[in-house]
Amino acid sequence: MAYLPNSDVDRAEMLAALGLDTQEQLFREIPGHLLHPVLDLPSPLSELELGQEMRRLADANRPLGQWDCFLGAGIYSRFIPAVVGATIGRPEFYTAYTPYQAEASQGYLQTIFEFQSMVAELYDLDVANASMYDAATATAEGALLATLHTGRRRVLAVASLHPEILAVLKTYISGRGADLVLIPTVAGTADLVAAEQLLSQGEAAVVITPQPNFLGLLEPVAQLVELAHGAGALALVVADPVAAAVVEPPGALGADIAAGDGQQLGIPPQLGGPTVGLLACRQELVRRIPGRLVGMTKDSRGGRAYCLTLQTREQHIRRERATSNICTNHALMALAATTYLAKMGEAGLRQVADISYRRAHELAARLEAVPGFRLRFPEQPFLWEFVLEGPQPAELTLGHLEQQGILGGYPLGGVDPELVNCHLVCATETSSPAAIARYQTALGELVPRGAAQAVTV
Structure with a gap:
């Protein structure tokens, strides 16, 4: 429907119904510095300049594809046809x-x-x-x-x-x-x-x-x-x-x-x-x-x-x-x-699940072999996510991994204080064997040999 602004007569009629004389009286309860704030905004940009500025800001971001991503916890990195x-x-x-x-x-x-x-x-x-x-x-x-x-x-x-x-x-x-x-x-x-x-x-x-x-x-x-x-x-x-x-x-x-x-x-x-x-x-x-x-x-x-x-x-x-x-x-x-789903079909979805399962279990075995780290629930079956426990708060471990270009998982201390040294690790079909090897290497650099005793059992 077309937008029809109120005429001056319409405005006067509405103000009269409210017992007011001017439109400004509608906002008299609002402090002046809030009603007309001074906005320190930069000068307007041309279309060319705006595009350049947006590209500069976008370049400050690091896309997920530039990381070795092992994050899960409800949101997953998967192949999209x-x-x-x-x-x-x-x-x-x-x-x-x-x-x-x-x-x-x-x-x-x-x-x-x-x-x-x-x-x-x-x-x-x-x-x-x-x-x-x-x-x-x-x-x-x-x-x-x-x-x-x-x-x-x-x-x-x-x-x-x-x-x-x-x-x-x-x-x-x-x-x-x-x-x-x-x-x-x-x-x-x-x-x-x-x-x-x-x-x-x-x-x-x-x-x-x-x-x-x-x-x-x-x-x-x-x-x-x-x-x-x-x-x-x-x-x-x-x-x-x-x-x-x-x-x-x-x-x-x-x-x-x-x-x-x-x-x-x-x-x-x-x-x-x-x-x-x-x-x-x-x-x-x-x-x-x-x-x-x-x-x-x-x-x-x-x-x-x-x-x-x-x-x-x-x-x-x-x-x-x-x-x-x-x-x-x-x-x-x-x-x-x-x-x-139409593209992948039943067989394709099963293959996605199978590859994810195999790579997650390979990753778990590799990380568990790093001194100082172990699976928190070793007797429980899992698919492509598992809880890894280390010798220090998980945020410190994940911070070290991030410096190596690895998003190592989700810290669990905020979910359960008893899991402060634990993080949730996920591997999917997008987790390459090379990325899995890099994760193990980076984790091994964090904990020196012989530090396994530091883990609280």
């Missing part, structure tokens, strides 16, 4: 907003339908929605779905869930009057005895389990799902989508809901976001799923067509009937994930 960028860079996708009406682009609706189909197949569940913001919002929305379905207000989550997901989850469910109860861990994974005791203390709506967990360890998902169902609760698995290609997917283990983050599926780390949240569930829960669903139907001529089949959010139906007030889906990021 060129077709992903080429697809999402097309103007008809890149400039489009999330579809609202039934007359939205058939092409975009089809991509969302394909995304839903791929996520449902990946997690071995009946239906997936058109995406959430990230793993945290997907998990929180899944928990709300469980409270609505069961009518219960206790949400149990394994304490090894990503701390940022736990924080978002707590914020979300508190607004619905639900309580978050953490299942403690033993040796890095869920304490099944404690989980059973907590489930016996009151009616739980859902048990939330990561796979793998924040520390990279594989959780006893099947046992937790069984315990949840035995207590009348739903089971929600926060599943790494790449891991779902090589370990039993949530649906195969009996989970009712699966959540995850699609960042590994063709989306670069890019300062932590945006990513895309994955959410899938069993068919009987479909009317509780938040956001929107795209379905396949037929048009008036009998041809294949796509439409917004289900929209349970506040903007589309009465607020009291809405399952969620989540506002949109990350359609462009979902398209990136769809393109990635």
Whole structure:
């Protein structure tokens, strides 16, 4: 709609209704030095000069590709086929907003339908929605779905869930009057005895389990799902989508809901976001799923067509009937994930997972061989992330590695004070054998021979 500024007559009428004579009187409560501050700004630049200045600033940044990157902890460095960028860079996708009406682009609706189909197949569940913001919002929305379905207000989550997901989850469910109860861990994974005791203390709506967990360890998902169902609760698995290609997917283990983050599926780390949240569930829960669903139907001529089949959010139906007030889906990021999965296929995704597993275990063996360093949970199975413990605070170790051009991992002292000497290390298919060797060499330079005694056991 065209923008029509208020006329002088309109302004005078509004001021009169407020009992004011001038526009300045609207702002009389604001101190003068705040109302008209003196801004010490540089002189304006020409287009040429501005471009030169922006390039100068950009050159001060060191792109991730210039490092040996072993960071993980929820955001990963993975290979992205060129077709992903080429697809999402097309103007008809890149400039489009999330579809609202039934007359939205058939092409975009089809991509969302394909995304839903791929996520449902990946997690071995009946239906997936058109995406959430990230793993945290997907998990929180899944928990709300469980409270609505069961009518219960206790949400149990394994304490090894990503701390940022736990924080978002707590914020979300508190607004619905639900309580978050953490299942403690033993040796890095869920304490099944404690989980059973907590489930016996009151009616739980859902048990939330990561796979793998924040520390990279594989959780006893099947046992937790069984315990949840035995207590009348739903089971929600926060599943790494790449891991779902090589370990039993949530649906195969009996989970009712699966959540995850699609960042590994063709989306670069890019300062932590945006990513895309994955959410899938069993068919009987479909009317509780938040956001929107795209379905396949037929048009008036009998041809294949796509439409917004289900929209349970506040903007589309009465607020009291809405399952969620989540506002949109990350359609462009979902398209990136769809393109990635279409390119890689089942075999390609398995290969990505297999290479990542092998390189992470090679890296773990090499780093554990460095005097003074050891795996914190040596008896627990892991995929491509593991906790390395050293003889000093992890920040010091990582600082030394950074000077060698290595992003060595994520320090865990801020998550758990008992892990102050530990950092989370990740290797993926992008971690070359040469980079793994450089990591071992740099770590060996940090700790002199014979320093193994310094490690606290």
